[in-house]
Amino acid sequence: MNQVGTLYFFCGKMGAGKSTKSKQWAIDKHAVLLSEDEWISSLYPNQIESFEDYIKFSALLKPLVKKHVQNILSVGTDVVMDFPANTQKLRKWFLDIASEVNASHQLIFLNLSNDQCLSQIAKRRNEQPERAAFDTEAMFNHVTKFFETPEASEGLNIIEFSGKES
Numbered sequence: 168m169n170q171v172g173t174l175y176f177f178c179g180k181m182g183a184g185k186s187t188k189s190k191q192w193a194i195d196k197h198a199v200l201l202s203e204d205e206w207i208s209s210l211y212p213n214q215i216e217s218f219e220d221y222i223k224f225s226a227l228l229k230p231l232v233k234k235h236v237q238n239i240l241s242v243g244t245d246v247v248m249d250f251p252a253n254t255q256k257l258r259k260w261f262l263d264i265a266s267e268v269n270a271s272h273q274l275i276f277l278n279l280s281n282d283q284c285l286s287q288i289a290k291r292r293n294e295q296p297e298r299a300a301f302d303t304e305a306m307f308n309h310v311t312k313f314f315e316t317p318e319a320s321e322g323l324n325i326i327e328f329s330g331k332e333s
Contacts, residue, residue, distance in 0.1 A: 172198075172240040174265040178252040178317050179277030181310045182284035182291065182302075188277060188328075189249035198245035201232065218309060225250075233264050240270040254315045258323060271324070276317050278329040281307075 175192055177185040186202065193200035203225065207215065211224045232250070239246050252258045252274060265272040279287075285307060292302040317325055 170243040171268060171270045172243050172245040174236065174240060174261065174270055174272040175245065175247045175275065176250065176252045176258075176261045176272070177248075177275045177277065178258070179279060180253070180281070180284045180314050181307050182286075182288035183277035183279045184287060185251065185277060186249050188275065189247050192275065193247040196245050196247065198247045199239055200247045200249060201236065203228070203248075203250040206232065218306070229260065233260070236264050237268045237270075240265070241268050252317075254313060255318075255321060258317060258321055262322060274317060274323045274325045276325050276327045278316075278327050281311065283330070
């Protein structure tokens, strides 16, 4: 029987460090890293002007990405997805990707406070000025309204990081 890869995905508020952590996780696990931001900016350049645009293009991407990830997992390669798993509905999508090909999964939950996230967003805004239009406290507050803390009842294998350790 073929060995199936493990799917790693991340949950955390905007600014929690999901992208930074996912890059390091992929290196540590010798896994394929897939970044939603990279896919969206490559496939839909200059088309994201609002959170609603992001939601629309993210939804268009998901069927293609799901099949692609399942193919990678099926040949025994681990996959790290830098796609947010910030709601129960999104986490169910990740769980389906893994379970439909009998792959294991790991949700990495970056449990930072709003203040910690806002501090990191301010730092990112300075380091990446092209993100300044979206990396605002107003956008953080808007996006955070949709955030749902992962629960064990969702059937997830959760590793939680908080504070400075992430």
